Amino acid sequence: MRPSWDEYFLKLAMLASERATCPRMHCGCVLVKDRYVLSTGYNGSLPGSPHCEDEGCLVVDNHCVRTNHAEMNAICQAARHGVSLDGATAYVTNMPCTTCAKALIAAGIRRVVIFSDFHDTFAGRFFSESGVVLERMPMPCREISYDLSAYPSAKGFDPAGS
Ligand SMILES: [Zn+2]
Numbered sequence: 001m002r003p004s005w006d007e008y009f010l011k012l013a014m015l016a017s018e019r020a021t022c023p024r025m026h027c028g029c030v031l032v033k034d035r036y037v038l039s040t041g042y043n044g045s046l047p048g049s050p051h052c053e054d055e056g057c058l059v060v061d062n063h064c065v066r067t068n069h070a071e072m073n074a075i076c077q078a079a080r081h082g083v084s085l086d087g088a089t090a091y092v093t094n095m096p097c098t099t100c101a102k103a104l105i106a107a108g109i110r111r112v113v114i115f116s117d118f119h120d121t122f123a124g125r126f127f128s129e130s131g132v133v134l135e136r137m138p139m140p141c142r143e144i145s146y147d148l149s150a151y152p153s154a155k156g157f158d159p160a161g162s
């Protein structure tokens, strides 16, 4: 079935999360305005730093502090490219942590859509105090349905070149 816009962008956030490098949590974030993707992010190490997957997590108070969170990376990518996030929507796989919630609010995000919760966060409180709309949706279908054989003019690529 054709996904709604919200399902589509949440699914993109799931796709971004596949790039995450911390085994404790895989998160993805997509920042959208007027149905255009402005930026994406996943939780991963800073440029030049080793990955949790390779060197283990850096755990402080039961949280891995090695990775920059998905929301932060999406915001930072926008900053690098001079893209304003004012009035945008954040699609995130998980409820943001307190720090990311504050950054999203300060960056001008007005709506946050998630499908999974996260414990010990003040995100909900800060969102409501700042008038940011928080919406919880069901997790989108985990499968991508793309069937080349359904399109007669499309051909699959044959890696063997035969
Ligand atoms: Zn980690």
Ligand SMILES: [Zn+2]
Pocket: 069, 070, 071, 096, 097, 098, 099, 100, 101
């Ligand atoms: Zn966070």
